[in-house]
Amino acid sequence: xxxxxxxxxxxxxxxxxxxxxxxxxxxxxxxxxxxxxxxxxxxxxxxxxxxxxxxxxxxxxxxxxxxxxxxxxxxxxxxxxxxxxxxxxxxxxxxxxxxxxxxxxxxxxxxxxxxxxxxxxxxxxxxxxxxxxxxxxxxxxxxxxxxxxxxxxxxxxxxxxxxxxxxxxxxxxxxxxxxxxxxxxxxxxxxxxxxxxxxxxxxxxxxxxxxxxxxxxxxxxxxxxxxxxxxxxxxxxxxxxxxxxxxxxxxxxxxxxxxxxxxxxxxxxxxxxxxxxxxxxxxxxxxxxxxxxxxxxxxxxxxxxxxxxxxxxxxxxxxxxxxxxxxxxxxxxxxxxxxxxxxxxxxxxxxxxxxxxxxxxxxxxxxxxxxxxxxxxxxxx
Amino acid sequence: xxxxxxxxxxxxxxxxxxxxxxxxxxxxxxxxxxxxxxxxxxxxxxxxxxxxxxxxxxxxxxxxxxxxxxxxxxxxxxxxxxxxxxxxxxxxxxxxxxxxxxxxxxxxxxxxxxxxxxxxxxxxxxxxxxxxxxxxxxxxxxxxxxxxxxxxxxxxxxxxxxxxxxxxxxxxxxxxxxxxxxxxxxxxxxxxxxxxxxxxxxxxxxxxxxxxxxxxxxxxxxxxxxxxxxxxxxxxxxxxxxxxxxxxxxxxxxxxxxxxxxxxxxxxxxxxxxxxxxxxxxxxxxxxxxxxxxxxxxxxxxxxxxxxxxxxxxxxxxxxxxxxxxxxxxxxxxxxxxxxxxxxxxxxxxxxxxxxxxxxxxxxxxxxxxxxxxxxxxxxxxx
Numbered sequence: 009x010x011x012x013x014x015x016x017x018x019x020x021x022x023x024x025x026x027x028x029x030x031x032x033x034x035x036x037x038x039x040x041x042x043x044x045x046x047x048x049x050x051x052x053x054x055x056x057x058x059x060x061x062x063x064x065x066x067x068x069x070x071x072x073x074x075x076x077x078x079x080x081x082x083x084x085x086x087x088x089x090x091x092x093x094x095x096x097x098x099x100x101x102x103x104x105x106x107x108x109x110x111x112x113x114x115x116x117x118x119x120x121x122x123x124x125x126x127x128x129x130x131x132x133x134x135x136x137x138x139x140x141x142x143x144x145x146x147x148x149x150x151x152x153x154x155x156x157x158x159x160x161x162x163x164x165x166x167x168x169x170x171x172x173x174x175x176x177x178x179x180x181x182x183x184x185x186x187x188x189x190x191x192x193x194x195x196x197x198x199x200x201x202x203x204x205x206x207x208x209x210x211x212x213x214x215x216x217x218x219x220x221x222x223x224x225x226x227x228x229x230x231x232x233x234x235x236x237x238x239x240x241x242x243x244x245x246x247x248x249x250x251x252x253x254x255x256x257x258x259x260x261x262x263x264x265x266x267x268x269x270x271x272x273x274x275x276x277x278x279x280x281x282x283x284x285x286x287x288x289x290x291x292x293x294x295x296x297x298x299x300x301x302x303x304x305x306x307x308x309x310x311x312x313x314x315x316x317x318x319x320x321x322x323x324x325x326x327x328x329x330x331x332x333x334x335x336x337x338x339x340x341x342x343x344x345x346x347x348x349x350x351x352x353x354x355x356x357x358x359x360x361x362x363x364x365x366x367x368x369x370x371x372x373x374x375x376x377x378x379x380x381x382x383x384x385x386x387x388x389x
Numbered sequence: 390x391x392x393x394x395x396x397x398x399x400x401x402x403x404x405x406x407x408x409x410x411x412x413x414x415x416x417x418x419x420x421x422x423x424x425x426x427x428x429x430x431x432x433x434x435x436x437x438x439x440x441x442x443x444x445x446x447x448x449x450x451x452x453x454x455x456x457x458x459x460x461x462x463x464x465x466x467x468x469x470x471x472x473x474x475x476x477x478x479x480x481x482x483x484x485x486x487x488x489x490x491x492x493x494x495x496x497x498x499x500x501x502x503x504x505x506x507x508x509x510x511x512x513x514x515x516x517x518x519x520x521x522x523x524x525x526x527x528x529x530x531x532x533x534x535x536x537x538x539x540x541x542x543x544x545x546x547x548x549x550x551x552x553x554x555x556x557x558x559x560x561x562x563x564x565x566x567x568x569x570x571x572x573x574x575x576x577x578x579x580x581x582x583x584x585x586x587x588x589x590x591x592x593x594x595x596x597x598x599x600x601x602x603x604x605x606x607x608x609x610x611x612x613x614x615x616x617x618x619x620x621x622x623x624x625x626x627x628x629x630x631x632x633x634x635x636x637x638x639x640x641x642x643x644x645x646x647x648x649x650x651x652x653x654x655x656x657x658x659x660x661x662x663x664x665x666x667x668x669x670x671x672x673x674x675x676x677x678x679x680x681x682x683x684x685x686x687x688x689x690x691x692x693x694x695x696x697x698x699x700x701x702x703x704x705x706x707x708x709x710x711x712x713x714x715x716x717x718x719x720x721x722x723x724x725x726x727x728x729x730x731x732x733x734x735x736x737x738x739x740x741x742x743x744x745x746x747x748x749x750x751x752x753x754x755x756x757x758x759x760x761x762x763x764x765x766x767x768x769x770x771x772x
Binding site for chain 2: 040041042044048051052055056059210211212213214217224226227228229230231232235236239240242243244245246247320324325327328330331338342352354355358361362365366369370373
């Protein structure tokens, strides 16, 4: 330091302030990040070549030679000969243009599809509001209840002059969002209870039940729980009682998600310093007051980032209902592909579906990472 | 214990009785309903159906199997073996790919770092089932056997799957393998001896010549003494399909591609965060002691990084195993697929699902026990 101040008098200010050549500028950046060594240069050249080749062919396939729309015959059947001709070197986005309503909203009556569209927007709004820290208060529960009620009213109808649409006609993105979001909303209270039960010292029998539930569910694949809901659950009900397939899958999701969320919540409970509980005991608070006023508000705040990550997992896992024959987004993609003219354009449909899933998951994971950084910053300060 | 609400013991007994009672009541209600429903449908409970002839055609099987003769029990056993095979190979491949990508994300090369980051960000966000369906349709869209893609006329990729040369396994190879295992044990023993000697004298005897002699030399000698048999059967195109060689069906290939590519994106993140968790000072301190960069990585950084990596890696291995059940969607016959067919044919829904759950619970418990043992072995010994 002293050396720098000693020599500062002799060097003109401008030259001193300018960093030496070769540390900044695009050429220096290239040398540091792409051409650092022989090894690095070789990687850059090979990767650069591969990336350019792939991007060029993708642009040619997806944009330059792509077919964006096709004419319709007199009977309303799409004439896909343009797509068939382009097959192999040009994408057929016309399949998405033709089928996007079916993929997004399923067999919901065509004129009424503004209702599931609003439902999707409601869900997105709900996610955004839940993500904002100024709403992390008890009122958030009311917002969730109100939104989920509104979703139910919009989807079913039958009131306020909306025509009744039973769940047999639901499909597409709303089903995916309903399964994931209702699953989270109902499994969360269950998870909190199970996590508390698993940590209880006074109730060994309850603790054992909770451990059994969590470990069994986490040890088996989701698909077996869904099979249980679709094949075994009807046997559990008295003869004549029919529970709708969607509801059964929803229950399976809640039970499945509950076990995973319980472990997330337990992580938060464990991360809380023991002194908090001891201090609450010293104040003479009862168990429920201690838990509800001291422990949970702090523990749940800690687990929000892993909670979001778990939710991303559920959002992707809802696609498994394809196997038990429910009409979620992925199933609707397959249904759209079963239309004879479009049968051979699965790549385009799968890419369209992937974009939707990526949009939701990427936004959520980006948010969760930012949140993690923020929370850690306030803790380490 | 006093019979008073203010006594904690009394409260706990009452609460537990109530909660356990409710659970038992619900369970009893379900069991009663199930018994009534099954009686109404004339379905006999029990696992007797496992002894009946299955009649399920199975494409890929590690055991000899004939649908007309063999039982449901054997079909399910084949399913379990298929699941295990997919899980073991998938775990190995996903670990290799994931580790490479995780290290790539830390590369100083900007292009490599960004490309691997792109891989992780996109593939993690696409549901595995969608990826499986995508790969399956891609493989089905490949040209037929006559126009198949080939690698030097040895390996062929067509819409019938991957056709590879098959190695003709003879008893001499089994003996060579046995010799290798013996050599491995001998090398490990020699390594421990070297450790002890280093502790006492400070000089470490060389291990690699012994390792080379025992693990490579011994098997080669055994193999040569038994006549050095070596025969490879190449697949040959005859008519409309290939003959000879081993096959990877499109279902198996698609399942493996999807599972490995998807799981590797998670493993990459685990590896990256594990390596990043090691403070830079550890590298610098080891360098100051005069260790080479390979030694630093093997003896300083990796042992510490593994402590961070092992627990999340365990859950990824478990996830991969459980995710292999999605095979049912593309028609690879793993245990879920065969159990599903079985319960559709016989109506034994409860038994079928119980078998699926028991198999996965056993696999999950075994993997977590093993990984916990390994984790305890490498855990920090606090003195």
